[in-house]
Amino acid sequence: MKAEIITIGDEILNGQIVDTNSAWIAQQLAPLHISIAQISSISDSAEAITLALQQAEQRADVIIVTGGLGPTKDDVTKSTIANYFNTRLVRDPQVLAHVQQLFDRLGYTDMPEVNKQQADVLAIAKVLFNDVGTAPGMAIEKEGKYYAFLPGVPFEMKHLIEHRVLPDLRRLQPEAYVYNAHLITVGLGESHLARQIEDIEDAMPSFVKLAYLPKLGLVRLRFTAVGADLEVLKKETDNIADAVAQRLGKHVVAREDLSFEEIIVRTFAAKNLRLATAESCTGGNISTQITAVAGASQMFQGAAVVYSNQAKVDVLGVSASTLEAHGAVSEPTVVQMADGAKAVFHSDYAIATSGIAGPGGGTPEKPVGMVCVAVAGRYETLSKTFYYKNDRAVNIQRATMAGLSMLWNLFQKEEAVKME
Amino acid sequence: MKAEIITIGDEILNGQIVDTNSAWIAQQLAPLHISIAQISSISDSAEAITLALQQAEQRADVIIVTGGLGPTKDDVTKSTIANYFNTRLVRDPQVLAHVQQLFDRLGYTDMPEVNKQQADVLAIAKVLFNDVGTAPGMAIEKEGKYYAFLPGVPFEMKHLIEHRVLPDLRRLQPEAYVYNAHLITVGLGESHLARQIEDIEDAMPSFVKLAYLPKLGLVRLRFTAVGADLEVLKKETDNIADAVAQRLGKHVVAREDLSFEEIIVRTFAAKNLRLATAESCTGGNISTQITAVAGASQMFQGAAVVYSNQAKVDVLGVSASTLEAHGAVSEPTVVQMADGAKAVFHSDYAIATSGIAGPGGGTPEKPVGMVCVAVAGRYETLSKTFYYKNDRAVNIQRATMAGLSMLWNLFQKEEAVKME
Structure with missing residues (x-):
């Protein structure tokens, strides 16, 4: 089956927000063997919505529309699609009670009409009840096509895709x-x-x-x-x-569909191993990536982001003479940073980074994009120098990935040693 | 004027990568008074490309196409658009010399035909020379419409938009x-x-x-x-x-178009004020946001990400009795974390966070989403407790923003005091 995703709203078109919903939806549909034919972001106008639906129908069996259903929007989306499907809006009592309940909880008394309209749904639609927000989703099946209309708020959209839309889509291909x-x-x-x-x-x-x-x-x-x-x-x-x-x-x-950070967190937690980081050029990004994983607190001890030389000495115990002889961006310094982080945070492993992320700060000997990474393990500490050639954000991202890869390699090596 | 953006490639459609290019392009065009009518991601097929161009022309004066021009793609994009514009491909000698030079630098001898094809451009196109990569861009003006075809690699695309496309677009509206x-x-x-x-x-x-x-x-x-x-x-x-x-x-x-982090970095650097952070639930995210700004090293001293209680005591000097009496997620603890970070990193200001990011770890007294934030300034330390109700990633993002806002408010208050 083929699907298309349509996002409605000016925030994406004027570049205020990046559309992360569509990639997430595509990832959820892939395991059902549904591929995406096109992703379109369109404006909140009747003309654009009607045209986008007409064009999507030509190419796809499943059409997923997000956005345009929030309480601050006027009702152009709902009235447009009611016209499109030749039906009318009806107020759903169960949704109205739910909206009223959320409203009461905020301590207000009279609910304005604009909030009540949140409960209006297309008469021919199946309501996709939204436990985590006020705007319900709607599903319509017509002439062999499946349409889902969902709010654009990411966690509401995700809830409805997981609990309402994916079960529908599984049902639509029961023979397979x-x-x-x-x-x-x-x-x-x-x-x-x-x-x-x-x-x-x-x-x-x-x-x-x-x-x-x-x-x-x-x-x-x-x-x-x-x-x-x-x-x-x-x-x-x-x-x-x-x-x-x-x-x-x-x-x-x-053998599961996990991110690299999830794999590290789970593996370390299961083996009761602890991790810390000492970050200069990555500025805390390695720590941020690791702690974004739920359950990271079981294995992550902490991070020292040491931008100044003073902090490298005070917090991590890097020796002033090493900094003087080799500079902050050098393998001897990152080795001491990694060993220092291991000691300060009482961890089994530590990753350390120091580099010139750019755009300023480069010299002929140490150009922008030069990054030194060290990993301290249970038995040894390794270091390596990389030369990237990108902008600041990409250099930081690459150095982060280099640190995680070196950590994983050293972990595997040390596990192999233990087995012998 | 109206523009449309078309991105070509399966990586976006199957959800492997999020399309960040389009939002960036939209932001660049807005100051030229060019708004985006639609953004479409389509597959790398002749049929999809032809249809997308036909439909975009109906709605827009400027059509920007990214992707489908890299050296690993077959040439479906270029041959399709050559057909579309009723022209043929010619090998551009200047681009060929540039590709050859980049190839030589890698130390290879014979350049394969697939790399030479990088220099093939539409005969009727103006070549948008790509200083930072091998795939050239192309601009075509036809029947009052402007088309730009650009590589999808973000920094190559950005280079060509800034140095080649924006000047063209300014020229197209010379009276205004x-x-x-x-x-x-x-x-x-x-x-x-x-x-x-x-x-x-x-x-x-x-x-x-x-x-x-x-x-x-x-x-x-x-x-x-x-x-x-x-x-x-x-x-x-x-x-x-x-x-x-x-x-x-x-x-x-x-009064410039800056992010909040850029404003903080510039203002603090100009006033020679130094910042540090002490992060528990935000896991280094505040530090990551600040250090993503070029020049952050002029004002940012460092961060201590202290996930364990032991690290809160050892690295930041939080007292064990405070942790015992009030818990890690409490205002007394974050106040000590902020003061500790200020002392350890020799800074003028420090932000501290501690909270239950979720999904695990909540209790009736301290539910998931509860976050304590403190800001230590030159004259006082303030703290506040927030109750968020979102998923882990959003809770971390909100706590980060709360920390930066509290920092800014305290800074403004203390500047006002200084003035009196």
Whole structure:
């Protein structure tokens, strides 16, 4: 099946916000074997909405529309789609009670009409009840097409996709089960990886598809099988994933669809290992990425962002003579930063970074984009220097990824040593 | 004028990457008084590209296409648009020499044909020379419409927009000068702000437009004037901005188009004030936001991310008895964290956060979303407790913004004290 995503609202068109909803929706539909034909952001006008629906119908079976349903918008979206589907708006009593309840909780007495209108839905629509907000979603099935209209607020949209839309979409293709298996790999490029497993991929039955999804330092492999017998799909797909995992050995770091940070948090928490960071050029970004993962507090001890030389000495115990002899951006300094963070935070591992993120601060010997990274482990501390050539934000992102990769490599090496 | 943005490539459609290019482009075009009618992400097929161009032409005067020009893509984009414009591809000698040079630098000898094809451009196009990559951009003017085809790599795209496309677009509307003035405001909601300056806005001449651009905690006002006499535009617009700035008083924090973090970095650097952070629930995110600003090293001393209680005691000198009596998530604890960070990092100001970001870790007394924030200044330390109700990522973002806002308020208060 093909789907299209339409986002309504001027905030995206004038560049105030980046549309992150659509990528998230695309990721949720992929495991159901639904691919996205087009993503469109359009303005909040009757003409634009009508045209976008007409054009999307030509290309897709599933049309997901977000935005234009909030309480501060006038009702152009709802009245436009009521016209489009040749129906009218009716006030839903269950939604009205829910909106009233949320309103009461804020301590106001009279609910204005504009808030009551939140409960208006298309007469022909199935209401997608919104537990986490006031604007309900709506689903319409017509002439073999499925339409979902959802609020644009990300966590409301996500709730409705997960709990209302995905079950609908699974029901729409009842004859076909979909089964997914994942392998997360680190340390191999996409083309190199593809060559290593070429024979396995060539021998896959036609109902199994393999997608390579590379993202900064790791490549996720998604095996998607579609067919009538779920047991067969599961067995065949898992067998193929097993064969690939065996071939790739230690490069496979997870068999679930996790981010690299999630893998690190889970693995360290399970092994009761603790992590700290000492960050200069990454400015706390490694810490931010790790602590964005729920449960990070089980393994993350803390971070010292030491921008000034004084702080490197005071907080982490870097020696003034090392700073003088080699400079803040040097392998001897990051090694001492990593060892210092391990000691200060009582951790088993520590990542340290120091570099010239740019755009200012570069010299001929130490150009913008030069980054030194160290990782202290249980048995040794390793360091490495990288030369990036990008803007500040990308340099910070790359240095973050380099730190996490070096951490993972050292962890794997030390685990192997323990096993011997 | 109206513009449309079309991005070509499966990475956006399958949700692997979020389209950040389009929002950036929209922001660049807004000051030229060019608004975006639609943003579309489409697949890398001749049919989709042709249809998207046909539909965009109906709605817009300027069509900007990114992606589909990289060296790893087959040439479907270029051959499709060559057909579309009824022209052919020719090899550009200047671009070929540039690609050859970049290739030589990598130390390879024979350049494969696929790389040479990077130098193929539409015969009727103006080449938009790409100093920072191998894929050139192309501009085509036809029947009153302007088309730009650009590589999708963000920093290459940005380079070409800034240095090649924007000058073209300015030339296309030579009779009309565009002048922009900006005011950045903190501490007033959009509707409250609008009411306060209603009379000034109503009295503006018709050639000046005012846009309210709210973003987490601040509202930027953009005055855009379009007309034939630049001096008049400048004088009138600056007068209006002056009047608004006077009305809003201390809520106006900058008269340039800056982010809140940029304003803090510039202001503190100019006044030789130093900042540090002590972060628990924000996990380094405040530090990451501040250090993302070029030049942050002039005012930012460092951050201590103290996830464990032990680290709060060891690194920041929080007293064990305070932690025991009030818990890690409490105002007494964040006050000590802020004061501790100020002392450890030798700064003038410090922000501290501690909270339950979720989804786990909540209790009836301290629910998920409860966040304590403190700001230590030159003369006093203030604290506040917030109750958010969102997912982990949003709670962290809100706590970050609360910390920066409290910092700014305390800074303004202490500056006012100094003046007395």
